[in-house]
Amino acid sequence: MRFVFRTSYRQDMGLFRDGVQRNWYVALLVGLLALPLLVPTYLVDISLVFIYGLCGLSLMVLAGYTGLVSLGHAAFLGIGAYAHVYFTQDLGLPWLVSVALAAAVTAVAGVLVGLPALRMTGVYLTIATLAFALIIQEVLTHWDGVTGGLKGKAVAKAVIFGISFGGSEAFYFLCLGFLVAGLWLTQNLLRAPTGRAWMAIRDSEIAAQSMGVNLAAYKTIAFAYSAAVMGVGGALFAHKVGYLAPDIFTVLLSIQFLLMVVVGGLGSLHGALYGAVFVALLPVMISEARDSVPTWLGRAFAVFGADAGQAVSVAVDRFVTQPALEPGVFGLILVLFILFEPLGVYGRWMKIRLYLSMFPLYKRATFKRQRAYMRSERLR
């Protein structure tokens, strides 16, 4: 087991645990920078992973670090996307200015949602954000002058300082850049007093308050920051989809974002990224499966005779081409994770790593959650 011997306070607050970890991240970044040379075909899908990474980051700050679960984050994505397109195409603002303004607009929306939310906790807050998302969807549908209504709005290619980021390779680098910047900024907040106050609110509001944390102020900041990151994600998302329509930003998308942070692992930035990989690539995998699995299974069952193979192939084909397959699979995975691995993919990875580094001394009880049946929740 690797033990980090600390000799200075700077090690406490570094971005990485130690040099080894830093080298792994540098290697990962180099790998991602070299990726377009290796696999040019899937770049558009991987760009979506980066955009979803930003979205996961945004919801992770709110749900994973501050303990405020939102079911309305697709609305922030929508606000960011429409605002960005409006600013660049209708007002003709420069691209970077427009992204900054889109972030500001969503941050204001975040504060507006956050203000009444300060008085609500748990599931009530979640339902309030859900209501907000539905309202925003209606606004996007009916505010024709800005959003184009049900007809939607075509999105032009991104052009920054006269350089076009329309190509899939350039767009890939653009999204990667924004994701890395987002990770850095968020990690900065998390290792500073703001992040500690957020985590304190998550673990015990009453103790946080007694230590001098202004709950209302920090919850509002969390909402604003989370929304702003989502706004930037929305601007990139607009370019990714190429055409904005209100029915993109549905509750289902909000649920996918929540799925992302839960499957990834609440309370870690790694988790947000694992979740993003999962949610962005699952539809790709399902569509691959649609094409290949029936034929493949049909061939396997052909050992029982050509008729059996044919029948299996047709039955499986009918199953996998169901339009509801995707949300169904998402829902099933969410339920399984909540039941069997509440800490998500990241939590599972931590356990595996601890098992390997402690072998053969690993105790299952290390990760057993203790029952907190004596907490002061009743004071609220």
Add this chain to the structure above:
Amino acid sequence: MTFFEAHDLAINFGGVQALDGVSFAVEPGHVFTIIGPNGAGKTTIFNLVSRIYDPTRGRLIFRGEDITRVPPHEIARRGIARTFQNIELFEHATVLQNLLLGRHTHRRSRFVEELLWLPRVRDLEIEEREAAEKVIDFLDLMPYRDSLIINLPYGIRKVVEMARALCTEPKLLLLDEPSSGLSVEETEDMAFWIQDITRLLGITVLMVEHDMSLVAAVSDRVLALNYGRPIALGTAREVQEHPEVIKAYLGG
């Protein structure tokens, strides 16, 4: 000017009169203990002082200032810190992070500075760690500095919670049953910590406690409550021998 004074405190939850006309004054540098049977209203007094509840009647005066209507998060800034009966630590954080949150009232960095991690923020964070380190030294928590709270035994968590309260650099420390759930040895240690806190750091302690050996060892003044009313006030020995107190505990 009295250091801390509760004047005619009263609060009711629905039909239950939890406190009714409780007054007391705490001298600076003293250990003032509140005792009483279950449901006497001891913790309710703490929750009034830390402003989680609003009293229906009465006033709280701290260093000449009326704090009865001060918002709860401002109480720590005034110099009052507390611990909780059932431990309210931030469980998914390390001991050091818990203590640093205790330094929250001393925060000087602004949001944008933190977002960009300017050198000033880094320097301030180092200062905060130095301050927290002093408390870690004081309460012998060095071995646990980087452990997660969920991995620590109950007795250590009690000390960590006290350390977090000390990190706010309080003038008045509220300890809600510091010995509950502790072994005999740990309770003895706790008595030494409390004496050190008053004598070496000059912090006044207001404490709720059941363990009479601990109460007798550290308290300067003891207030006994029963059904939300004060029944005796004096030194530990005087209160213990008071007929009303014996009646409240043993019935009769």
